[in-house]
Amino acid sequence: MFGSGAMTNSIPEIENHDIIFVIGSNTTETHPIIGLKMKKAVRRGAELIVADPRKIDLVRFSSVWLQQRPGTDVALLNSIMHVIVKEDLIDKKFIMERTEGFASFKESLLAYTPEEGERITGVSREDIIKAAFLYGNAVRPGIYYTMGITQHTHGTENVYAIANLALMTGNLGRESTGVNPLRGQNNVQGATDMGCIPDFYLGYQKVTMPGIRQKFEKAWGIHLSDTPGLTATEMTRAALEGKIKALYIMGENPVLSDPDMNHTIQALKKLDFLVVQDIFPTETAELADVILPAACFAEKDGTFTNTARMVQRVRKAVEPPGDAKEDSLIIVELAKRFGVDMTYDIIEDVFREAGNLWPALAGINYRRIAKNGLQWPCPTHDHPGTPYLFKGAFPRGKATFTAVQFRPSDELPDHEYPFLLSTGRHLFHYHTGSMTRRVDPINRVSPCAYIEIHPEDAQTLNVREGDAVRVSSRRGTIEIMVLVSGRPAKGVVFIPFHYREAAANVLTNTALDPISKIPELKACAVRIERVETSPK
Amino acid sequence: MVTLKIDGQKVTVRKLSTILDAVRKLDIPIPTLCHHPELSPFGGCRLCLVEINGSPKPVASCTTFARNGMDVTTTSPRLEKLRKTTLELILSDHPKDCMVCERAGDCKLQELAYFYGIRENRFGGEQRVYEKKDNNPFIARDMEKCILCGQCVRICDEIQGVGAIDFAYRGLRTKICPPFENDLNCEFCGQCVAVCPTGALTGKMWDQKGRQNFKEVDTVCPYCGCGCNITLHIWRNEVRRVSSKEETLNEGWLCAKGRFGYGFIHSPDRLKKPLIRTAPKDISAFPIHQTNPPLPPFTKGGRGGIHPSSFSLHPLSSFKEVSWDEAFDYIANRLKQIKENYGPDAIGGLSSARCTSEENYLFQKFFRAVIGTNNIDHCARY
Amino acid sequence: MDKDILIKVCTGTGGVASGSKEVLETFKGTISSAGIAASFSERCSAQRVGCRGFCAQDVLVDVIINGEKTTYKHVKPDMVGKIFTEHILNGTPVAEWIVDKDYHTFHQKQTKVVLSHCGEIDPEDIHAYRAVDGYKAAKMALTSMSSQEIVNIVKNSNLRGRGGAGFPTGLKWELGLRIASDIKYVICNGDEGDPGAFMDRSVMEGDPHAVIEGMIICAKATESHHGYIYVRAEYPLAVKRLQMAIEQCYEAGFLGKNTFGSGFDFDLKIFQGAGAFVCGEATALMRSIEGKRGMPTPKLWRSAEKGLWDRPTVLNNVETFANIPRIILRGADWFMRLGTERSGGTKVISLSGKVKNTGLIEVPLGVTLREIVYEIGGGIEGGKSFKALQTGGPSGGCIPEELLDTEVDYESLALAGSIMGSGGMVVLDETSCMVNTAKFFLEFTQSESCGKCTPCRIGTKRMLEILERITTGRGKEGDLELLEELGHYIRATSLCGLGMTAPNPVLSTLRYFRDEYEQHIRNKKCPAAVCRDLITYSILEAVCTGCGACKRVCPADAIRGVRKKPHRINTELCVKCGTCFDACKFKAITKV
Structure with a gap:
């Protein structure tokens, strides 16, 4: 890849793309405002390529819709790239000056003819060629993806394939031109930036890299561990194996959000000690030994960093209820009990400390972002921030092509479990629903869980809209209401994971991408049966 | 570029700018009710009329291109008379219930009526009478207050790309409504509410929750990663409304969650005290259904996940409320004990993409520097 | 063999409504029926043609034998047999069914360019x-x-x-x-x-x-x-x-x-x-x-x-x-x-109202309105006097007698306060109330307003309400000024032509027939006795024979009287339906 996991462009640049390639992102529902910017671009003449197994709303605005079979993205992208090479739509100058490994990578595409692409993905060769021409000839194209790309056992390969596509056409490092993973949560970028990942300190500084640990030990005045930690999914497994004894969960709800709910619950039950710090008594909190009441976004000061690396001010508007405390105060208090002083006067001191340890934030302070945010990297106080990344160079010098081959998903439909289940969000609810399911009007428009089934499948299963079906995978069973819909392809079903009473993650597979450790939430095999009693 | 004269002042604007653009550039006040800079020109309210030297009739400045050498007058006794008549006509078919209207104080029509001093109206006559019957949970639609500016129709079509509403009927009974006058059934982004110049479209949850004298706090939306800028309207330590300003990265647009999904902040379910478990885990933990045991009756929305248990309403059945000191001591002792027995790497921390960056920094620092492990992650992968 | 006998039947919408399809079929049936020599049938052709304009006399049928044209009016299927035997077979036209002078004066002053094929050729071929x-x-x-x-x-x-x-x-x-x-x-x-x-x-x-x-x-x-x-x-x-x-x-x-x-x-x-x-x-x-x-x-x-x-x-x-x-x-x-200096060609006009000859006409631009009303139209029906000519459809205006020498073209009509519009002309005589006429047209435009711009949506409605007030006796001083102000306001500020021209009927009648408006407001009287709320029916005792016809038809039981003695109308009970007025054979009932 070519650097850190963030959007290379900024949100206002979206409207100036001439081609937008959305793959594995139901943007208008998961990132509605970015969706609006895409529609604006289309209104201004841009053409939209949508690659999604479901007929998402953006398809209405697209010039071409590639309905690939779930989990076949690598084959789709490789065959698009095959056409781009064949038609000589590559950017030779960019490849020569800024990349390496093109020659061997080019070889790897040979097998992925449009015909082969069609065979694997189900997308017609004409559409593959059309998409290749659209993207290959674009002047200011942007690629957008989310979990539809990453939540696969071959998610890293998917991302590599996207990177290859952008690199071979030189579509990086310019205004309104780039690769943009859309982050799903308000501050997932900030949490990652700040080092809440096991292998990096803040600013993507590797825990194992010589010199880095020493820098942090010096700054924090304490000896630090040199072993990389476990990822969340690995922690769950380690808990089940008895290797992790205690977990401290701040503001997360893995029971609903993680794959294979039964597995997660067993793991959490097995812990000696579980602390859950949250604003609501979540499903995870039910398994805790201690529950700590936290303040929500409106009750504290600080910053959120959006998916486009923009650091923006969060301001306290109201007091937290009861004895609830800001998370920062809780951590500082707890540290005191361990004899470590982490106190600060104002919360901006914490941000400043982070800026001292990561130059990309050094130029940002609360005064500068009082009205509008700034995008990192912003190394100095007179730096205007960086709307788009990789202008002129990549952080590692040259970017490398990584040849990737199509590999099927971990679990494919078979005789016993004939349907392919994909999970995700919809417009009205958010993530595990701990917030939105407590908002009355939202519950009124979106009260209950459903499974989207293609009309022909519904006919075969002899179910109608509103009927109940039993959905089972190798991991569990739920019963859920049917929504007959033209959105999924035949043989593919979709369940939003917001609903605890029919939790999609009872069914999902814990198989991980070996590199990113992201579970394969977008594809698992299920069986669907009609339930005789219809829901009241 | 085009250069023209407005009220004697020279101004240069880009080609294909309207006269109104040029007028706005000079910051000359000119009333409008149907104009929105992001939407296609409409020309419905007829308030922005101006005179162009040499043309006998006034023209709507919002729908006339500025041309080189134009000599434009934005105000004259004749124009003001025409504008006043327009306002009188609009008000002759508008409920006069500003005292209880949600928009009072934030209403463009009210503002113009005030500036034009329309105390009495020369026009009476028929007024539209509509039943308020839209049962959607978000948007209150009081079509008697609608002045047919069409901004809601255009924003829904042009910005949101949905087209949930349009004009129907003719003459005085022209009305904006969803197809067949059904209840509104759309994405409920509320963009239409944001641009409505009168009290025709308002948030249902705003009703009787206060109009003015809000404390406004600018912050960032707590939902997805777009990072939309929002403004919280606070009254007595309570978030009563959410809006967004036009000069933000999201241009004032929001989605249903961002605009209307703030109710959770003051939910009675909020955790208010530290809680320590009293009942053993196996008993209190909720049942997860395997395939074998018979399933309980099917409730709306399905089963097989976690049952709507009484936990969220009565967490105290298995927990007791404690003081912060008690909680901190308890946690510290247990963690120290585990660290002593199994080493720091037997402890893990899951941070939150919902918390601030500062909190995340402190959390990872706590785990790395205080606990002594790199077992720290968050849900970036889900 | 040449078809030297042509029968042309008008099959425009007007003709069809009067039964021209049946007429045409009957002609065709007659031509091919037994008893007609095949050699003769072959010389005949009955064909449909488009509208020739004089719809009031439909079904119009031309019989052309060797280029000589005879036109019949009001033809019904049962008349076909006689026309066929007497005229086509034996050469003697059926005199009593032939169109009269009107038909010819109607056409004489016209110049047919656009309509030259209408009524002449088969439009479906x-x-x-x-x-x-x-x-x-x-x-x-x-x-x-x-x-x-x-x-x-x-x-x-x-x-x-x-x-x-x-x-x-x-x-x-x-x-x-x-x-x-x-x-x-x-x-x-x-x-x-x-x-x-x-x-x-x-x-x-x-x-x-x-x-x-x-x-x-x-x-x-x-x-x-x-x-x-x-x-x-x-x-x-x-x-x-x-x-x-x-x-x-x-x-x-x-x-x-x-x-x-x-x-x-x-x-x-x-x-x-x-x-x-x-x-x-x-x-x-x-x-x-x-x-x-x-x-x-x-x-x-x-x-x-x-x-x-x-x-x-x-x-x-x-x-x-x-x-x-x-x-x-x-x-x-x-x-x-x-045409004229500024506009070439002709204009097709639909002439209707209180003239003798109504229908579709085509005149060269530049003819005067008087020529249209009195020559083509044949003057006012029933010996009444001319009052106004409404031109240009619902968005047009009314032109009074003194301006009848205005030429038909875009500018002259505009100068007279009306418009050419698409070419409708309605002749109004002394029995037309100008306030009511204006109201009629405004009612139409008002209800057809798309509702987009304020002046047209609300302004025309308010104008209409004032007119309703005036025609029902609730008009007040200042109403006319308000009407004029609103009219000019709407004309100046509306978004499209519909709105801009909507006040024309009101403004032009206010300009030429202001006294009629004033009569409605000040004296609560409708001079043309049209506005129902302002009419009073009464019986002239000197003329009334006491026949009782009025009493029998009165739906409100408002007429009293002894047989052979003058009757009386109780104005309190009278609903002003006018039935008695029509029923009286002695013109003993007045309406003022």
């Missing part, structure tokens, strides 16, 4: 049209003329848009030609919405090929390859005949790819409107074709720059297009000289 030089002009235009040449001829002809506004057609085409675009459109506006107007309908029904030919020529002149004819769905016969004509043209190679073998492509489709008056407005019409609500859009761009689907579009009215083939064939000079 492309060969009939080709036989009268049809598609010659189009072929010429496509095979031997440049776009600019066509534009020049149209410019020189002084042809102006017949839809109402009178924009010079040649200029419009030139703009359309000058703007480059891969897609351009030609649209024919056949959304004739004025109540009582049927000019365009008659042309579309009676001579559909002329409209299509005009559009083909326009397509060539503006280099457009796509056309629409926008017809209201309420004109089923016009839609049917246009559809047939279009199909015939595709078959003949006059439409589609490589038209007339010239390499030029032109596709033409019919779009049926849903009958909103405002869709006759060009921008609203284009929105309607786009599938949107028919609402006028601001004219930031001219249609020739950005029209249908934001592409350059030339839009003309049916009559305008129908003129084009004639201009190409006979030259710009001929056409120009037909």
